[in-house]
Amino acid sequence: MMRQAHKRSQLRTRAVVAAAALLLGGGGTAVIAQHASAGASHGGGRDAGHGSHDAGGGSGGGSAAGARTLACPDVGDRLRDVPAPARTEVSRGLSQLDAQVAQAYERMTSHQGGEDTVLDELKAKRAETIGRINDSLTADGAGPAPATVAAASLSGCRTEQVSTAAADDSSRDLAPRLGARGMPGGPSRADFADIRTAPLRNGPRARPGGSTGTFTSVCGRNENGHFNPDNVIVTPGVRNGAHHMHDYVGNKSTDAFSTDASLAAAGTTCANGDKSSHYWPVLRVLDGKAAPDANAPGGGHDGNMGTVLRPASVTLQFRGSPVSKVTAMPRFLRIITGDAKALTNGVANANASWSCEGFENRQLKDKYPICPKGADVVRTFAFQNCWDGRNTDSANHRTHVAFARPDGSCPRGFRAVPQLVQRITYDVPAGVPFAVDSFPEQLHKPVTDHGDFINVMSDRLMAKAASCVNDGRTC
Template identity: 55%
Template sequence: MSKKDHKRSRLPNKAVAVMTALVLGAGGVAFVAANASAGNSRQDSAKTEQAGAATIACPDVGDKLRDVPAEAKPEVDKNLAQLDAQVADSYKQLSAGQWNKDTSLSELQQKRSGTIAKIDDAISQVAQPPSGLDELSACEMKATDVKPGDTGGGGQDDAVAVEGQQDGQDQAVQNQAVQDQSKKQGKGPSKADFVDITKVRPNVVKPRARAGASTGSFTSKCGVNANKHLNPDNVIVAPGVSNGAHHMHDYVGNKTTDAFSTNDSLARAGTTCSNGDQSAYYWPVLRVQNAGQGPDVNAPGGGQDANVGTILQPKTATIRFDGSAVSRVTAMPRFLRIITGDAKAFTNGTANANASWSCTGFENRQLKDKYPICPRGSDVVRTFTFQSCWDGKNIDSANHRTHVAFADRNGACGKGFKAIPQLVERITYSVPQGARIAVDSFPEQLHKPVTDHGDFVDAMSDRLMRQAVNCVNSGRRC
């Protein structure tokens, strides 16, 4: 467990911010000057209503790091988490209407500059620090596709009843509850983030297996997190930092994973996997954005970080390891860490985006940057296909990416990398028809589907890993 436990009178700026939030609903926050008032002319009011939404985009310092000495890693990790907290706090100010367009960005830059200097100092005490870190402190406003009145979801603005609400509850009361709740959330996604899966063309292409391919698979049956192992930590990216993710994670497998987990604690822990696999498998929760008052509505990673609504428990969660299309695979080292996808892809760009969205019955159509609207009787599917090439030396890297890689379009690993069993996670959800879904995210990422990601720490015993490799290489299904 974690150690953390309608008279035209002038109104104050805060009141204007609240009114703006209501106009925008769950779609976003208008970027309006701090001195706006309700007593402006009709022309000024029209400009406000036509304003798009904005978020804060900052360079991803952690992604730029390539080599951090072990001695400096705790200090570096702590300050990388601090950079994330600074952006999240600034976005909360923007969301609450407390943003000053003339000074707030410079204040954020000043904070980031000081934190980046600490990262530089920590590395320089034991090694040559990377060049150019000081150039990564400046942030900018990023326009979004959210428009006033755009409440997101599959084209429907009505509330969806959730567990605990009385059947037949007055719809107007539910709708008002959703409006009230939208003041707390923030903030995406937009209507443009959803697409009818039946209108998407098939787009899945898999490399053809060649001679020498490893065609078997190994499955760990780890359940659907029925024990509700949830926290907003990320032991890979922000070890030792409570709420390092600023969004809630679902966990299966290792029963104790949190920010303070170590290799030793993972190796001692129990597991939800029936075969004794102690690995940690985790991903951001998926929510229905409604008036559901979950236990985290006022908690870090939940409502405090603009993640609001009823958390959906997966209907199924499949953890499978596949082979290589061109060769045999070699064992993963114990405690190998892999992240697939990018939690900051909305502001970072899509270079590392990788999670896929689809619907049962339509999985030859995969979406990277859209939520699917599934037909009645079809479940939402999230798929995480992890990197399957390893550098043969490191269980992690400074940016948590360069020690592993994807195979090329033919299925081959690049020079200096060797094929390992490829983790594929397939998670399904039964979503109420017409519901607005949203994946948990950093606040400034606006719950965009492109930010979805999966995390994995291999804690299989050596014996179990050998069994997995033998199954994959021999063509068996285990």
Template identity: 55%
Template sequence: MGRTSRRKRSTLANRAIVASAALILGGGGLVAVNVHASAGEGTPGASRGEFRDAGRRMSTIDCPDAGIALPGIPEGARPEVDRELAAMDTQITEAYRQFADRREQIARDPALAGNAVLGPLKDKRAASLDRIGIAVERASGERPRGLDGLAGCSMRADDEEGAEQGAGTGGQDGGQEAGEVPEQGQDGGQDQGGEGQDPGQGEAQGNGPEAADFVDIESVQPAADRPRNRRGASRGSFSTDCGRNENGKFNPDNVIAAPGVSNGAHHMHDYVGNQATDAFSSDDDLAAGATTCRNQGDRSTYYWPVLRLQNGEDEADVDADGGGRDQNTGEIQTPSQVTLKFVGSPTGKVTAMPRFLRIITGDAKAFTNGDANANASWSCTGFEDRQLKDKYPICPEGSQVVRSFAFQSCWDGQNTDSANHRTHVAFARQDGRCPNGFRAVPQLVQRIVYDIPPGPGFAVDSFPEQLHKPVTDHGDFINVFDDRLMKKVVSCINGGRRCR
């Protein structure tokens, strides 16, 4: 399934009853929660305690991220490497389905995890990694080292940081590029607001989320102030209005990370802006594509994982790739507001982005990769000085859920993409300056608001093995501004004006 479209939308009336609810104490503790299984992975006949214990022993599959471990792919090998990396994601998805189907059996016989799930997965990954090695060697004359060490995966316990059980190699590559969120000033550990919360109440059901993934926003401490602008800062902004995906453009592709691969994301994306975007879109396709942006000079692509109510209701994609087949179920929610704003640098002027610049911010696999590249923030209207990185917010009555991204704002001056889709762009350093060799470009700051019932009854789509964790949230952007409009963007930002 290359593209999914949906017209039906929930109303306030039929969203008033949500199957997931929490009782909140004054200290922010979760007393009771009933989070629905995301993919109908019920375990009839198993006791609640038995399921809980099994889930805590082994909750998901943890594999080294070959895309991060292989940053230096030569241009000639990239199409084949991208296809194999996407195939490896599919292999993990299929293995996770087998694990989910046999969860009770594995709890009784842990050796089954290695024999029936991890062993075959390692063999398939080894074959893909071998093909990657051949492609790189053909293009560069040298085979990458260490590929064999990326084949093995392990079982990971959801409630233990880095816990591993089962056969194979579960260690992650340590060479990830560190990413800050300059707009938010977040704490890397982000344990704020968790006091009074009994981790025993976070019982995994299906493939997540669980009670421990939610925090009462009123218990979170305000974030530190962002760095002040220095003399010569570019203080202006440019806002583009591209709607809220009212027309329902969805697909489970990722043209940046998995070009040419249908269902390369294994989760559904919301799209605003360019309407020609799917896995097979070329730059020419995007340049000619229609746009939902009010200013027709902006044909850029903006996309992010959909947010769903975990209310037991089937969606139109319940039997489709990226939806139910990839364990993403529940009602897709249309944002009540989407704000796309480009801002300047606190230390100097910005230069124009190159056309077709691609930026991925955040890490869709941050639950297993670690949070080095995580870059999503969660909050509530009226409380946006309080930001969460790895928790979903529980907002009080009358407040709406907010997810936001401050994209990388430094460009290497040469490339519109890179082999790992990260190293051609960078975050500014803590002092606001770009790293050596990078130049400041307009920074996309994206804010998405949802009018959903209070409580822990929602989650973003994710790869199945990422268990719908909030830390896996991410955003994607392809710049398709025409030259005239990009010049206006730069002029407005550098001139200190607020433009649209």
């Protein structure tokens, strides 16, 4: 186990100040330079590995309309082969990279050193850590040289300006608590929108030969209080590998040190005996109240403040393919949907969906919904529903699964499996802002929302699920 030794006193202090600002009706965002809004493009800047980045668009760079953050290449996403002997060291290295970015972000937003100095020091630290990752990939014949990642091109980071200007006045009711520009570290009023302004959602229609049934596991709402800031899929063996708090249902034992064997031996909160692990970042209301984890890893230690909301409901449903039958998932298949770093990575892997009860034909991808009175907030994670037929995981935790094409068919080389849809609802107090936990530099943006799943169903139960889906039954 690697101990996360970094100190975040300044980050905690800013979070406490932000909480006080909420109660006082204030707000404000730490701004340290003027550049254009962050957007989909990540190709500019003074150079590819250092300095400021002008993404174009946005507010025109005025400090009154923007917040500053750090954008670093995602090393984990570049991995293509991690041999078993290297996994522990790679996991530790990836967690260290996240900690280094968080430290640098804290220094920048609290003005502890000049921007260029912070970026130079961060680049040096990242280069050293990436070098260790590469050494572990090639040590003792653990893997071929092509498994390594390019330290020179991935070590440098840049600063980005993120717009905090609301596009319209739909978030005006949040102003007394959130302030005109939001909280230090996010979110801002620009991150909220009336659900009635969201686009209508349309999907492919079922065709003859499709699979229209559903299979549901009833696993509760985390009444047993299973929380931790680990991520056993991305950073196994590392405490606080996520740097934000996760909410769990299903498997009762999931943490950083879980193995296939320990998950299979554990108990479950699911009524049908399904031992699968389902988890996602907690949702917090920004009510200015100190949470029990205000000084803990994953909580205030990592810039996540506010009261954790228990879901009003959790629905875990497996659905079919509109164009074909589905194949049973293999046991211990791991899937991540969405991107916890979508603010700085771009939206290629983003898969957030926010809505309100009664309005789920409308979905927001990069905004939190402002719901009509009496309507709960809804988070929906529709997971990748195509599998490569061979692997239960991949080095970057993405390439072994894929989303179906717009017509519902799977890409070449993939086969349809039951699609997991996690639907979580929350009774959010009217007029009170809320946000998901996130890495500090991701500013609690709604686009960073993501869900995680490890299939620990018995083969018999998964076969039943596939049969229900293929036969058009509701189970």
